[in-house]
Amino acid sequence: MKKTYIVLVLIGILAFFLRFYNATQIPPSLSWDEVSIGYNAYSILKTGRDEFGRFMPLDAFVAYGDYKPVLPIYLTVPFVALFGLTELAVRLPSVIAGTLTVFLTYFLVLELFWKLEIRNLKLQAVALLSALLLAVSPWHMQLSRAGFEANIALFFVVLGIWCVLKARERPTLFIAAWLPFVASIYTFNSARYFVPMLGLLLLIYCWKEIRMHTKQFIAGLSIAVIFLLPIVPYLVSPQARLRFAEVNIFTDLSVVQTANQRIDADGNTWWSKVFHNRRIGYAKSYLLHLFDHLEPSFLFIRGDGNPKFSIQDVGQLYIVELPFLIMGIYWLFARDRRTAWFLVAWLISAIIPAATARETPHALRIENSLPVWQIFIAYGIVSSIGHQVSKKIKYVFVVVILFMYVGNFSYYWHNYYNHYAVEYSGEWQYGYREAIQAIAPIKNQYDTIIMTENIGRPHMYIAFYEGLDPQEYRRTMDGSFDAAGFYNPHGLGKYRFVRQGIGKMEPTTLYVLEPQYVPDSARVITTVRLLNGKTVLVLFDRGI
Numbered sequence: 156m157k158k159t160y161i162v163l164v165l166i167g168i169l170a171f172f173l174r175f176y177n178a179t180q181i182p183p184s185l186s187w188d189e190v191s192i193g194y195n196a197y198s199i200l201k202t203g204r205d206e207f208g209r210f211m212p213l214d215a216f217v218a219y220g221d222y223k224p225v226l227p228i229y230l231t232v233p234f235v236a237l238f239g240l241t242e243l244a245v246r247l248p249s250v251i252a253g254t255l256t257v258f259l260t261y262f263l264v265l266e267l268f269w270k271l272e273i274r275n276l277k278l279q280a281v282a283l284l285s286a287l288l289l290a291v292s293p294w295h296m297q298l299s300r301a302g303f304e305a306n307i308a309l310f311f312v313v314l315g316i317w318c319v320l321k322a323r324e325r326p327t328l329f330i331a332a333w334l335p336f337v338a339s340i341y342t343f344n345s346a347r348y349f350v351p352m353l354g355l356l357l358l359i360y361c362w363k364e365i366r367m368h369t370k371q372f373i374a375g376l377s378i379a380v381i382f383l384l385p386i387v388p389y390l391v392s393p394q395a396r397l398r399f400a401e402v403n404i405f406t407d408l409s410v411v412q413t414a415n416q417r418i419d420a421d422g423n424t425w426w427s428k429v430f431h432n433r434r435i436g437y438a439k440s441y442l443l444h445l446f447d448h449l450e451p452s453f454l455f456i457r458g459d460g461n462p463k464f465s466i467q468d469v470g471q472l473y474i475v476e477l478p479f480l481i482m483g484i485y486w487l488f489a490r491d492r493r494t495a496w497f498l499v500a501w502l503i504s505a506i507i508p509a510a511t512a513r514e515t516p517h518a519l520r521i522e523n524s525l526p527v528w529q530i531f532i533a534y535g536i537v538s539s540i541g542h543q544v545s546k547k548i549k550y551v552f553v554v555v556i557l558f559m560y561v562g563n564f565s566y567y568w569h570n571y572y573n574h575y576a577v578e579y580s581g582e583w584q585y586g587y588r589e590a591i592q593a594i595a596p597i598k599n600q601y602d603t604i605i606m607t608e609n610i611g612r613p614h615m616y617i618a619f620y621e622g623l624d625p626q627e628y629r630r631t632m633d634g635s636f637d638a639a640g641f642y643n644p645h646g647l648g649k650y651r652f653v654r655q656g657i658g659k660m661e662p663t664t665l666y667v668l669e670p671q672y673v674p675d676s677a678r679v680i681t682t683v684r685l686l687n688g689k690t691v692l693v694l695f696d697r698g699i
Contacts, residue, residue, distance in 0.1 A: 159279055163261055163286065170257040170290035173568075174250045174299040179242040182301050183576040183686060184583040186463065187612040189302040190619040191218045193245040196231035198625035206618075208629050214389035219612060220641035222394050226341040227304045240622050245302045252310040253299025259313045260526045261286040266320035267494050267530070277537055284533035289526045291560075293567045294471040297464060298522055305522045308343035311335040312353070312523050316501075319357045326368035333379035341386060345520045348508035353523075356504060360497050397640045403511045404444060410436040445510035448521055451477075459518035462579040466571050471518050473563040475556075476532045483535025502527045577686040584611035586691040589683045590667050591620045593694055597665070597680070601649070601696070606667040608652045610691065614644040623647075660697040667694050 185193070195205050195216050205216050215222040227248065234244040264282035289295050298306045315335035322328035336354060339346040358365065365372045389395055404410075414433040421427030447453065455474045458465030465471065472480070487495040502524045509520035536556060543549040587610065594604065606613045618628050627648075634644040644652055656672035666677070670690045673679065678698030682690050 159283065162283055163258065166283065166287050166290050167254060167258050171250070171254040173290065173296050174253050177572075178246050178250055178300045181572060181576045182463070182583050183580040184585040184588055185242055185245060185619070186301065186583055187219070187615060188223075189245050190615045191223065191612070192228050192231055192302055193235065193240060194615055194619045195228045196235045197240045198628070199228065200232050200235055202625045204625065206625065206628060213385035215394075217642065220636060222389070224304055224342050224344065226338060227302070227307055230307065231302075240619060246300065249299055249302050249306045252307040253295060256295070256310045256313055256526070257286050257290045259310070259317055260289050260529065263313060263317045263320070263526070264530060266317055268491070269320065269323065277541065280537045281530070281533050284536060285526060285530045288529040288533055291564050292525070292529060293458070293466070293469050293473065294518060294522070295525055297466070297571070298519065301463070303519060304343045305345065305519045308339040308346045309522050309525060311339035311342060312346065312350070313526070315339065316353070316357065319361060322371075323361055323364040326364070326371050329365075329368055329371035330375045330378065333375050334382065337379050337382045340383065345508055346523065347390065349505055349523050352504040352507065353501065356497060356500050360493075394640055404440050404513055405437055405511070407440070407513065410440060441510055444512070444515040445506060447515040448506045448509065450516060453516040459516060462582045464518040466567065466575050468570065469567045472528055473560070473567075475559040475563050479532045479535035479539065480528065481535070482539060483531035483533070486538045487531065487534050498527050498530060580686040581689075581691065584616070585685055586683045587611060587613055587616035588620055590692050590694065591617060593681050593683065594665065594667070600663075601665040602663040603661070604650045604665045604667065605657065606650055606652055607654070607669055607672070607692070608644070609654055609669060612644070613650070613652055614647045617647055617650055662697055665694065665696050667692055669693070
């Protein structure tokens with residue numbers, strides 16, 4: 156066991172290094188969600204209130220009108236206190252959560268097979284390998300290096316599953332075992348749909364032990380419900396419904412329009428109303444979105460179509476893992492069907508809520524399916540090695556697997572570290588930070604600064620990188636909520652925000668716009684370029 160823990164610590168160090176190294180530079184800029192999390196954490200630290208002046212919100216932070224979950228912001232507060240309002244402070248909570256999830260994966264696997272002898276070498280190998288595969292997973296690494304709420308929520312999900320499974324041996328743990336799931340609900344929107352399904356699965360999976368310790372189970376469930384009470388009003392609020400309506404497929408009117416057109420073409424017959432019922436259309440659409448997440452191109456070739464979640468030429472899993480995933484599922488069903496079904500149900504439960512969204516497949520929304528993939532793959536690798544007939548063949552087989560993994564990982568890491576930031580800096584709202592830094596030494600020369608909001612949410616970048624006092628921010632912020640509930644900023648102090656070009660240039664006014672909106676007569680002060688050299692913003696004025 157001592158050697159096992161030494162290996163586990165080494166895996167944890169590797170996991171931390173891969174997530175922490177140069178994380179303030181790659182990804183190349185803070186996304187608009189990250190600066191919102193960071194500045195709201197700063198506002199809480201300084202005033203105890205969010206950017207809109209709400210005192211210590213427990214339900215949600217209004218933010219851009221997307222009503223962010225509260226826990227990631229509160230977890231960021233101590234890091235802002237230690238490191239200031241910086242990229243490091245915003246990304247460290249996710250880095251640490253990702254590293255801890257790798258550690259937890261080892262202990263989770265032991266609990267999944269808890270009836271086996273703890274010193275069983277095969278079990279130890281599967282547990283360690285599962286942790287290692289998650290440590291080097293392109294999916295988990297990519298999401299752990301930025302301030303994604305989903306990555307922190309995954310830590311709480313895995314911790315909660317481990318606690319419930321561990322409570323089978325230590326029943327008193329049932330009292331607190333459900334609290335990590337509550338924490339995940341306060342951390343990421345998708346967890347609010349996934350966790351109840353997962354809780355039901357755990358109830359079925361651990362029913363025998365729960366029946367034997369009903370008092371502890373009820374006590375733990377009651378405590379969890381009490382901690383959930385502050386968020387319940389928001390979950391049933393119009394704001395929550397607007398957020399769901401914004402992203403879900405069931406508000407897609409094209410399905411209804413297609414159904415009506417086909418019914419009219421069939422002469423409005425009764426059988427046409429059955430065949431072309433809009434409910435059938437929505438069901439088909441949902442199933443298509445569900446199976447999008449199982450596409451080989453998504454899992455093994457290209458990954459998520461959003462460059463924030465994938466480097467675009469490596470899958471969410473490595474291509475070398477495909478055969479071992481299939482073998483792992485097959486052999487685990489052959490040897491431990493109960494555990495296999497639990498893992499499959501966990502994976503499907505993570506995909507079910509994500510399939511209601513219009514954008515699929517979506518690596519972020521189904522991050523809760525980790526580390527199921529890695530557990531199946533690890534089981535497949537260990538079982539494959541065990542099936543080799545001689546030690547010599549086993550040795551060769553291990554070397555071949557190691558060689559393929561090193562090749563897959565090296566390709567990902569080289570492209571991520573050397574090319575990703577250059578190719579996709581524009582996807583991370585790159586340019587606002589650089590523009591604000593360029594404005595700083597000349598800001599006092601102008602009465603007004605006109606800035607484009609076409610590449611993101613400039614008001615929050617200004618507040619973050621200028622380190623505005625939260626009270627000053629609330630006093631000078633000018634904005635309004637639209638009919639959909641989103642917050643539209645109009646100005647902040649001397650800054651004004653626009654979406655289009657300008658008419659006549661005004662004196663004592665600095666303009667920060669895209670290059671196509673720069674008049675020929677303008678005096679260009681500086682240009683801001685993406686890392687690939689393309690001009691993204693131009694700072695100019697009227698000149699003399």
